[in-house]
Amino acid sequence: MANTETDTDTILAGLREIVDEIAGVPANEVDLEKSFVDDLDIDSLSMVEIAVAAQDKFGVEIPDDQLKDLKTVQDVVNYIQK
Amino acid sequence: MGAMNTTEVVVTGLGATTPLGGDVASTWSALLEGRSGIDTIHEDWVADLPVHFAGQIAQEPSEVLPRQRLRRLDRTQQLALISAKEAWEDAGGPEVDPLRLGAVVSSGIGGILTILEQYDTFRERGWKRVSPFTVPMLMPNGPAAAVSLEYSARAGAHSPVSACASSAEALANAVEMIRNGRADVVIAGGVEAAIHPLNLASFASMRALSTRNDDPQGASRPWDTQRDGFVMSEGAGTVVLESAEHAAARGARVYAVAAGTGYSNDAHDIVLPDPDGNGQSQAILSLLEDSGLAPSDIAHVNAHATSTPAGDVGETVALRKALGDSAADRVAVTSTKSMTGHLLGGAGAVESIATVLALYEGRIPPTINIEELDPEVRVDIVRDKPRDMPADAVAAVNESFGFGGHNVAVAFRRV
Numbered sequence: 001m002a003n004t005e006t007d008t009d010t011i012l013a014g015l016r017e018i019v020d021e022i023a024g025v026p027a028n029e030v031d032l033e034k035s036f037v038d039d040l041d042i043d044s045l046s047m048v049e050i051a052v053a054a055q056d057k058f059g060v061e062i063p064d065d066q067l068k069d070l071k072t073v074q075d076v077v078n079y080i081q082k
Numbered sequence: 083m084g085a086m087n088t089t090e091v092v093v094t095g096l097g098a099t100t101p102l103g104g105d106v107a108s109t110w111s112a113l114l115e116g117r118s119g120i121d122t123i124h125e126d127w128v129a130d131l132p133v134h135f136a137g138q139i140a141q142e143p144s145e146v147l148p149r150q151r152l153r154r155l156d157r158t159q160q161l162a163l164i165s166a167k168e169a170w171e172d173a174g175g176p177e178v179d180p181l182r183l184g185a186v187v188s189s190g191i192g193g194i195l196t197i198l199e200q201y202d203t204f205r206e207r208g209w210k211r212v213s214p215f216t217v218p219m220l221m222p223n224g225p226a227a228a229v230s231l232e233y234s235a236r237a238g239a240h241s242p243v244s245a246c247a248s249s250a251e252a253l254a255n256a257v258e259m260i261r262n263g264r265a266d267v268v269i270a271g272g273v274e275a276a277i278h279p280l281n282l283a284s285f286a287s288m289r290a291l292s293t294r295n296d297d298p299q300g301a302s303r304p305w306d307t308q309r310d311g312f313v314m315s316e317g318a319g320t321v322v323l324e325s326a327e328h329a330a331a332r333g334a335r336v337y338a339v340a341a342g343t344g345y346s347n348d349a350h351d352i353v354l355p356d357p358d359g360n361g362q363s364q365a366i367l368s369l370l371e372d373s374g375l376a377p378s379d380i381a382h383v384n385a386h387a388t389s390t391p392a393g394d395v396g397e398t399v400a401l402r403k404a405l406g407d408s409a410a411d412r413v414a415v416t417s418t419k420s421m422t423g424h425l426l427g428g429a430g431a432v433e434s435i436a437t438v439l440a441l442y443e444g445r446i447p448p449t450i451n452i453e454e455l456d457p458e459v460r461v462d463i464v465r466d467k468p469r470d471m472p473a474d475a476v477a478a479v480n481e482s483f484g485f486g487g488h489n490v491a492v493a494f495r496r497v
Binding site: 021022023024045046048049052 | 148149150151153154210211213214215
């Protein structure tokens with residue numbers, strides 16, 4: 001079993017790929033403290049796409065009522081790790 | 083000068099992406115060379131169809147637009163934005179109050195490639211995998227909305243839909259938007275992007291398409307005795323229209339005056355044109371009245387002529403009826419669809435650009451592929467080679483007709 005720190009790096013790398021693919025945001029701009037809406041300029045429909053792609057990649061479903069509370073990249077990492 | 087209208091409207095920018103080229107310059111030079119943009123479709127699915135060719139875009143949007151934009155824009159929106167960008171830059175990127183800038187951009191069918199692709203996704207992978215952008219991509223006002231968003235056109239965005247007359251109607255409505263005082267500048271045009279087996283099957287099942295599979299480049303042959311249907315194409319055209327006052331104030335280059343608009347409906351049959359040409363001639367009569375042009379002012383007509391047995395000849399009959407014998411004897415008529423194929427909702431815009439350039443450059447593109455002219459043709463067709471526009475030419479007209487009986491004509495006058 002990998003430790004939590006490794007998991008964070010793995011998840012962040014996966015999220016960077018997804019965000020680049022869906023929203024065209026370069027990987028080096030996607031850090032844990034960034035807000036999807038305020039910092040990365042990602043709109044609500046793209047967040048839906050990101051959530052579905054994250055579900056495919058990490059096997060964790062993010063229900064709509066949870067998605068609206070996931071403001072930052074860290075929030076998504078934490079949710080996937082739960 | 084329009085008899086009833088004091089606001090003169092001028093054309094200050096042109097943009098296009100067509101089977102002949104990714105911009106206006108390459109499209110125009112191919113038209114003058116008499117080159118066909120039609121080619122075989124290299125997809126396995128053509129084996130299931132009676133038609134194996136189409137007018138596919140010369141430059142893929144992926145060569146121009148970034149990946150993340152492509153995935154949230156239907157192909158109609160992509161092509162509309164590419165041609166709008168060229169037109170806007172060609173016009174010199176006018177400084178205009180967003181509340182005085184409009185967008186009128188049409189598609190005949192809308193985002194049908196998105197509909198079909200997302201339906202496949204839905205059936206194969208379920209509702210959650212359907213793109214959340216499906217609705218804004220498939221809606222027929224999608225191209226107008228995308229252009230409006232890109233250029234902050236806040237005076238209004240419109241998408242008149244009238245099948246293959248849609249983008250001629252867009253230009254006509256845009257002229258009226260400026261005349262009515264709702265805008266100083268309007269980005270106007272149209273697009274189609276519908277090359278898909280279902281759409282080819284749909285047009286083929288109504289026996290509207292050419293099946294000349296052994297000679298795709300000879301398939302679009304308006305007014306030839308052996309014409310057997312139109313060739314389905316994709317592409318977009320955009321013009322920047324502007325009040326003459328606004329254009330003069332910023333020292334813009336003016337290609338032509340958008341002198342008038344004419345409309346009618348056959349109300350005869352859902353797809354077949356009235357064989358007597360009454361509806362089509364009525365559109366020309368209404369154009370003459372609106373523009374204040376005399377029949378003898380019309381030196382050139384870029385015809386709708388799509389290469390169907392049912393359509394091409396009737397249009398020439400209608401022209402003669404509307405213009406009268408002496409003017410009809412002198413008008414030089416061409417069908418650039420012989421080279422581009424039929425861009426459906428993009429046709430009127432691309433052909434209006436050809437009409438404007440014929441006046442501005444003084445050269446009329448030819449109709450290619452006429453080996454034996456249909457003896458029923460009633461006007462002078464520019465065949466095989468381009469022809470010089472008469473030095474004293476005043477005006478030229480683009481005609482576009484659509485399933486549903488729609489007839490639209492737009493007149494352009496030399497500056």
